[in-house]
Amino acid sequence: MAIEIYNTPTKKKQIFTPLNEGKIGMYVCGVTVYDMCHIGHARSMIIFDVIARFLRKKGFQLTYVRNFTDIDDKIINKANQEGKPFNEISELYIKEFYTDMETLKVKRADKEPKATEHITQIIDLVKTLIEKGLAYESSGSVYFDVSKFKGYGKLSSRKQEDMIAGARVDINEAKDDPLDFALWKISKPGEPWWESPWSKGRPGWHIECSAMSTHYLGPTLDIHGGGRDLIFPHHENEIAQSEGAYGKEFVRNWVHNGFVTIDNEKMSKSLGNFLTIRELTKEHHPETLRLFLLSSHYRSPIDFSKDAIHTARGSLLRFYETLDRVASAPKTAKEPRLKTLLNEFDEKFDAAMCDDFNTAKAIAHIHDLTTGINRTIDANPEIADDDIQSLNASISTISEILGILEEAPKKFIDAHKRSGLVEIGITDKEIKEMIGKRLEAKKAKDFKKADEIRNSLLAKGIALKDTPSGTVWEKV
RNA sequence: GGCGGCAUAGCCAAGUGGUAAGGCGACGGUCUGCAAAAUCGUUAUUCACCGGUUCAAAUCCGGUUGCCGCCUCCA
Numbered sequence: 296m297a298i299e300i301y302n303t304p305t306k307k308k309q310i311f312t313p314l315n316e317g318k319i320g321m322y323v324c325g326v327t328v329y330d331m332c333h334i335g336h337a338r339s340m341i342i343f344d345v346i347a348r349f350l351r352k353k354g355f356q357l358t359y360v361r362n363f364t365d366i367d368d369k370i371i372n373k374a375n376q377e378g379k380p381f382n383e384i385s386e387l388y389i390k391e392f393y394t395d396m397e398t399l400k401v402k403r404a405d406k407e408p409k410a411t412e413h414i415t416q417i418i419d420l421v422k423t424l425i426e427k428g429l430a431y432e433s434s435g436s437v438y439f440d441v442s443k444f445k446g447y448g449k450l451s452s453r454k455q456e457d458m459i460a461g462a463r464v465d466i467n468e469a470k471d472d473p474l475d476f477a478l479w480k481i482s483k484p485g486e487p488w489w490e491s492p493w494s495k496g497r498p499g500w501h502i503e504c505s506a507m508s509t510h511y512l513g514p515t516l517d518i519h520g521g522g523r524d525l526i527f528p529h530h531e532n533e534i535a536q537s538e539g540a541y542g543k544e545f546v547r548n549w550v551h552n553g554f555v556t557i558d559n560e561k562m563s564k565s566l567g568n569f570l571t572i573r574e575l576t577k578e579h580h581p582e583t584l585r586l587f588l589l590s591s592h593y594r595s596p597i598d599f600s601k602d603a604i605h606t607a608r609g610s611l612l613r614f615y616e617t618l619d620r621v622a623s624a625p626k627t628a629k630e631p632r633l634k635t636l637l638n639e640f641d642e643k644f645d646a647a648m649c650d651d652f653n654t655a656k657a658i659a660h661i662h663d664l665t666t667g668i669n670r671t672i673d674a675n676p677e678i679a680d681d682d683i684q685s686l687n688a689s690i691s692t693i694s695e696i697l698g699i700l701e702e703a704p705k706k707f708i709d710a711h712k713r714s715g716l717v718e719i720g721i722t723d724k725e726i727k728e729m730i731g732k733r734l735e736a737k738k739a740k741d742f743k744k745a746d747e748i749r750n751s752l753l754a755k756g757i758a759l760k761d762t763p764s765g766t767v768w769e770k771v
Numbered sequence: 772g773g774c775g776g777c778a779u780a781g782c783c784a785a786g787u788g789g790u791a792a793g794g795c796g797a798c799g800g801u802c803u804g805c806a807a808a809a810u811c812g813u814u815a816u817u818c819a820c821c822g823g824u825u826c827a828a829a830u831c832c833g834g835u836u837g838c839c840g841c842c843u844c845c846a
Contacts, residue, residue: 306775308787326846339846369844448774451841457773458842500844522846527774529845552846553776554839561840590794591784596777596839603783606795613794616808647785656785659793666793666810673802673810742804749806760807769808 296649298353300518301594303526303549304450308651311548313517319350319357320512324504324521324529325407327364328388329373331571332395334588334599335555335562339522341585341698342552342593342652344401346520348696349648360511361404362504363389366411366497371486381487382411395572399581400698406511410503414489417498417506420540421478421491429539433469435481435494441474444535450549451527476532478502501532505540508533514541520550553596555588570599580711582699583608589654589697610662611699612711617665619704620672621686628677633668637685640664641692648696661693712769719755719770726757730766733759 298311313319323343326336347359365385374381389409396403410417421437424430429443441447441455448454458474477499482488488495498506508516514537521530530549537545554561557568575584587607591597640660647656668686672678694701702710716722729748736744749759756771 324846327844333846335846337846342846367844451775453774453842523776524841524845527841528843554846556839563845594776595784598783600783602795606783610794620809653785656792659785662793669809670811737804740804746805753807758807761803762808767808 296646298350298649299651300548300550301651303551304452306452309548311517313355314515314547317354317356319355319517320515321347321350321357321359321518321520322504322508322512322516323359323361323404323519324525325361325363326388326392327367327369328385328392329367329369330388331573332392333562334557334570334572334575334584335522337395337399337572337575337584338555338588338593338597339520339552340396340401341399341588343520343550345589345654345697346518346550346652347404348402348698349652352692352696358406358512359404360406360408360508362507363392363407363409364500364503365389365409366487367500375485385409385411391573395576398576399572399584400701408507408511410498410507413503413507413510414498416510417502418479418491420502420506420509420536421493423540424478424536427539429535430478431471432493433471435496436469436477437479437493438470438475439478439532439535439539440471441476441535442472444539446538447474447535448531450531450534453527453531476501476528478536501529502536504529505533505536505545509537509541514543514545516546518548518550519546520552523551523553526551550593552593553591555597555599557599559598579604579608580611580707580714582701582707583611585697586611586658586699589699590658592651592653592655594651608711610658612708614661614665614700615702615704615707617668618686618690618700619708621668621678621683622704624672624676624678626678626680626683628675628679628682631679631681631685632671632675633678633682634685636664636667636671637682637689640667641689644689644692654697657697664689708769714770716770719757721755721757726752726768730759730768734766 299308300311301308321343323339326332343359343361347357350357363385366381370381370384374384377384421430424439425432425437428440430437430439448458455474479491479493479496479502480499481494481496486497488497508519519530519533534545556562557570560566560568562569583604584607587599587604588597590607590610640663643660644657647653647660650656690700693699713723729752733745733748736742736748752759752768753771757768758771759766759768
């Protein structure tokens with residue numbers, strides 16, 4: 296099935312065809328490493344992780360490049376505040392980034408270039424832009440002359456006149472025009488610097504992405520991604536730089552993800568609702584976070600709340616419980632009973648992913664599959680070996696693409712049960728004893744006592760379930 | 772002030788021309804000592820509002836209202 300992807304400048308879904316058949320070059324704007332990553336970063340990283348996984352699964356030879364901005368005003372500020380060299384800050388947060396990504400099961404990109412390691416390419420690109428008359432040097436800094444690039448604004452659907460009318464751009468005397476942006480910044484005393492033809496200085500923010508993407512993927516990228524907020528000015532400026540320098544279409548398909556809000560408010564440090572990945576992964580299973588973030592379409596905004604995460608956890612548990620039912624079903628059926636269901640699922644799941652990476656729809660199909668399996672087992676618990684194999688194949692596709700359902704069902708269910716027992720102030724052993732006492736009461740037909748025991752546990756957040764194979768408990 | 776996006780049930784959320792996916796919640800049935808889980812059924816004659824195009828509109832066009840984002844660092 297053909298893959299359709301929404302393209303930001305055309306505002307339409309279009310059939311995706313890479314420049315070179317079978318090969319895809321994808322560049323995603325990574326993070327500026329000056330602080331811990333938050334749930335918004337998690338969303339972006341997970342979405343592009345899923346896109347990369349899916350494209351590979353579809354058989355494309357993908358080269359995925361995701362950069363680190365490791366030199367920047369914010370990094371310098373932080374370094375000054377803490378009295379440390381800037382690279383100590385950037386290195387620390389790169390390390391923390393990797394820790395978080397590993398927890399979230401976000402795979403590494405093929406190339407993860409850092410701006411500071413590509414100063415040569417950056418300087419070459421700036422030189423080219425000056426030679427072409429698209430950039431000018433002023434007081435040791437170099438600026439891109441926006442008026443010389445006719446396509447400026449095509450990504451973000453803005454006209455240059457409108458932007459000037461906006462007049463909320465800062466006034467910098469070195470610039471010819473407020474819309475012009477820095478390619479190279481002369482360094483102030485005490486700031487880090489690199490030698491260049493213009494000054495001891497450092498690259499502007501936008502230039503690194505143009506320089507590094509071309510270095511690793513060539514002048515035309517099949518896919519370029521990042522958060523919505525990067526559309527303007529960052530990506531608009533990248534287009535100006537790259538198309539200005541190389542005269543070729545820079546990006547065939549722009550992909551931008553929506554924001555995460557918290558209880559319907561934008562995340563910000565001043566509001567104090569800044570949720571770091573580190574805090575979240577302490578409390579929630581990574582698959583719960585992934586499922587939550589993937590349960591809305593990537594372009595839509597998504598609101599983080601206790602309720603929403605609770606729902607995601609419930610869904611995940613439902614999936615695992617069904618898988619566990621299948622695993623513990625007698626393998627005595629002669630004929631496969633899940634085949635049609637699974638074939639249908641495989642097709643629909645693929646179709647959903649091909650449709651602009653519609654993970655929300657894909658997850659709905661997992662729910663349908665779960666219902667179908669439960670229904671089949673309810674009617675008759677026997678399962679054929681063939682069914683197990685087909686199901687495993689479908690589940691491993693889900694795992695490979697979405698990065699969920701990778702755990703052994705029993706293990707996941709048990710871990711879920713045990714999580715939070717400490718806070719409740721009860722041990723596994725104590726619960727088992729209570730269950731034993733209740734069983735005795737039940738045998739003696741003392742249902743009043745049995746119910747008392749069950750209710751007292753429920754009050755603590757432990758629910759009991761009587762199953763054919765005995766009583767089990769779980770955390771509410 | 773400029774530009775852009777969004778508005779689907781109690782809540783979350785798919786659906787971009789062919790007659791409203793999925794989840795949570797709620798209610799009723801099966802199962803159970805009773806529950807829980809699972810399952811079955813019910814839960815939007817209707818997609819913010821007003822016009823228009825069309826045989827046909829949640830989907831396209833125009834307008835109104837509301838919310839959000841970007842224009843300064845930002846996933």
